[in-house]
Amino acid sequence: MTGLLKLSPRISLARQAISHICLLLFAFIFVSVFYRRYWLDAEDPYKCRALLTRGHWLDPPEESYTSQQFEKWQPSGCMMHEYTEKDVRACLKGQQIIYVGDSTTRQLFWATAKKLNKTGADEKMRKAGKHQDLAFEDKDVTVDFIWDPFLNTSTLRRDLVPYGTREDADTVETGGLITIGGGLWYARHFGSDWLDHFRDTLNYIIPLVADKTATSFARYSPLSSSQSRSSGHHVYLTPVEIPHYDVLSPLRAATITPDKVNPMNEYLYNLSTTRGVKVPWSHSLMTWENRTQLFNKAQKHFTYQDFSSLCVLVLMLGLLSARRSLGRQLPGGGRQIANEWFLPRDQTNEWKGWMQFAILIYHYTGASSVLKIYQIIRVLVASYLFMTGYGNTLFFYREKDYSLKRCASVLLGLNLLSCILPYIMDSEYLFYYFAPLVSFWYLVVYCTMRIGHSKNWSMPFLLGKIGVSGVIVTVLIRCPMFFDGLFLLLKHTCKIHWNVKEWRFRLQLDCYIVYVGMLVAIASLRIHDILHTQLSSQDDFARLIRRRWNNIRLLSVAAAIIIIPSFWSFTRHFSNKVDYNQWVPYISMFPIFSFIILRNCNQHLRNFYSWIFAWLGRCSLETFTLQFHIWLAADTKGLLSLGVFGRNGTHLDGRHHDLAVLTVVFFWVSALTADATATITKWIVDPQSMVVPETELTPLPRKSGAFSNVLQRLYDAWKESLKIRLASIVLMLWILNRV
Helix, strand or coil: CCCEEECCCCHHHHHHHHHHHHHHHHHHHHHHHHHHHHHCCCCCCCHHHHHCCEEEEEECCCCCCCCCCCCCEEEECCCCCCCCHHHHHHHHHHCCEEEECEEEEEEEEHHHHHHHHHHHHHHHHHHCCCCCEEEEEECEEEEEECCCCEEEEEHHHHHHHHCCHHHHHHHHCCCEEEEEEEHHHHHHHHHCCCHHHHHHHHHHHHHHHCCHHHHHCCCCCCCHHHHCCCCCEEEEEEEHHHHHHHHHHHHHHHHCCHHHHHHHHHHHHHHHHHHHCCCCHHHHHHHHHCCCCEEEEEECCCHHHHHHHHHHHHHHHHHEEEEECCECCCCCCCCCCCCCCCCCHHHHHHHHHHHHHHHHHHHHHHHHHHHHHHHHHHHHHHHHHHHHHHHHHHHHHHHHCCCCHHHHHHHHHHHHHHHHHHHHHHHHHHCHHHHHHHHHHHHHHHHHHHCHHCCCCCHHHHHHHHHHHHHHHHHHHHHHHHHHHHHHHHHHHCCCCCCHHHHHHHHHHHHHHHHHHHHHHHHHHHHHHHCCCCCCCCCCHHHHHHHHHHHHHHHHHHHHHHHHHHCCCCCCCCCCHHHHHHHHHHHHHHHHHHHHHHHHHHHHHCCCCCCCHHHHHHCHHHHHHHHHHHHHEECCEEECCCCCCCCCCCCCHHHHHHHHHHHHHHHHHHHHHHHHHHHHHHHHHCHHHHHHHHHHHCCCCCCCCHHHHHHHHHHHHHHHCHHHHHHHHHHHHHHHHCC
């Protein structure tokens, strides 16, 4: 059969095999995670002990490819929380923090003071002497430092005496948190008996600070701030800090040696394991080196090696999966060999797919901190919205279908998942910003094309209508009154608390690219009609296209080749995201134009596409939304980790294994969710198409009675009327918000 391609029956078998493999992998993940959580981590399920004792630097000097070093500390199995001034006040409101020790402990004092009030702490730090007691008070939090390098002053003993009786600790009026650190002065100023003096001092302190419950402390859930304020006081002994021996002065290097420092830390370690002394060993390591606790969490850390390796891997997959478009379905069961025109469906799905891969890599590797990568990703987001304007304009112009059924199908498909997740994950609808963003612009395109649609055949009328729409929408976005009033109304009527500032920011970033997509759609339709149909009358534009089309194509390709490096060079002048974001609405269209021209400049390029990219493009909305909770952790701030391949979560000790396993399951769940969303949407919009034939059903006896008749009529009305079904969904969401 010339011109026809037959579909292989092996495709469905391959899909079943992949589904079974993913299901087995899914089961393996949960069995492994349960084993780690309830067996390997049974003594420390909430990572409280791991936070204090185990971890590593993500950016040590020998592995850091940027100027930032010793910035990201990764505890074993959890994430570090960066405490803000607000966080510190919430935890320590009305309490006193006391630091006791030498100059290394004094650094902790100043770090805490700067968290409370950096300006005030810097000013006090400039005036403070070296070997003296210090105090810093800001509002209702007090921080004290007691200069006591030998840990034997009367002030320290006065503060610790009340802790000797643990039952009375809750009634003590002294410090809520006491941190004691020292030891280097013993090595510096005592001779061969330095260790004996150090032990004698600790033996006096230990009975006052040892926690009898330390062995079982980590079995329980971490305390909230309110609970911690009422649960007694906390005393910690910090390890003896390991200095950089090679930068010590000759006089200090002669006395402060590893042979003296290591035995003191070994003695502290024995005390922490046998006597219940709280020693945050991670402090020593640091100076030297999602809604569930079931999965481990890890911090993001950007390296160019990880980012570029993943990009190259994805590019190779895309090239290896290139295939010819199957073309249009024919009545006989085959497909016509494709001879595609501008931006065919397979190509737009491919475009969405490789952009989604790039965005996922961007989020996973933490590349948002790199300005030049952020600039590229912003263009990719604009490309999605360009396709929203292009594809929907093309549909409305060709099909002229402005029905409620069509509109409801699109909006339900876009928003079903993003509306359900906030009730499950205690998040917000706008947190999954892409679905509401695309929905807003879809409604803009719908209204623009719907109003006066009977005259859309007139190019001057259609172009003028698009221009008027652009002006009106731009005014609504930039005028605070409209969205401020709308969000205030939603707050009081529906208990919806959305961030209007964040929403306006999202709209302003790409406020023109949708209209550019609409114009490109109209231009492509017009040019296609000129080149492929016999027009009864031709205007000057049609004659120009027919006569000079080859020249126009060559000039367009040459311009596209020049624009891409020019755009890249232009964006290098921006030093921060704020300046770049101000230009994005006006310049993002140029690299998009260049890409679609180069991608469609040849018939061969138009006829081939990457099926892997196209597959991901068909479920790109689901992958974008579900990444927040399946692939990433802590609302995209961290990474999800199984904790079974490597206990520390380093790149060589488990992180890459986690990425490989979780990515497969993540894509599988996203594909299933996309299919489920399509099925539910079809059932809501057109329930008749989902009804099982009556011949396959066993009829049920109908109950008589007034109440039963009323219910039956209500059900019949609900089944027959799309408006009633949509109204019932809105009513249900309103009730859930009000509860």
